[in-house]
Amino acid sequence: MAYVDGFVIPVKVGDRQAFIDHARQMDAIMIEEGALRIVECWADDVPEGKQTDFHRSVDRQEGETVCFSWIEWPDKATRDAAFARMGQNEVMMKTPMPFDGKRMIFGGFEPIVLLEKANG
Template sequence: MSYVDGFVCPVPEDKLGEYRRMAKKAGKIWMELGALSYHECVADDVKPGKVTSFPQAVKLKPGEVVVFSWIVYKNRRERDRIMKKVMEHPGFAEWSDPKNLPFDGKRMFFGGFKPIVEY
């Protein structure tokens, strides 16, 4: 079975172009280092819930949109190897400073997942 990293973050609508440029560069790095696929999606039909939701989870503010991303790897061991290389990659260094991110990294959440159904 594969392994998946998932990410959700709030992005200011006026910085969505900047985010897209960052994501394209990041995606190339992940793919170059061995990820099987890399996906970045912007909310289109995502509403606040009564108890919880994507907007509530990231404490979405007016003028922001939710971005949902995932990266697929061959397995957990490959993910750990690739993630280590990503963090050491010179192209990734500019994002190590939160001031260089086009979103509030404090409101981003992420994690690794073992698939239970795959087609």
């Protein structure tokens, strides 16, 4: 893995299935575009902090939770080319998001430490 996109997303608790359905549809497109793996996570044990936390990072509102997601790419060039193509993808551009995209936090990251448990 050579490049990762990370996301923190506010989602209405009642829109859990809509979020899952949306993720499955959009994630399939990203896999076709070259993503190696996509992980979508629903908050389970996300404490509220005293100064910062996931909730405040997206200005979580009453009735919302926080989702944490990431996309693994083989390299930044593959990711950049895929994002350029996805920006022209009608399905991606016209499919409504079941969350407030204005409060989503996202960014691309270069992994600098990677530890994996050996298979076996």
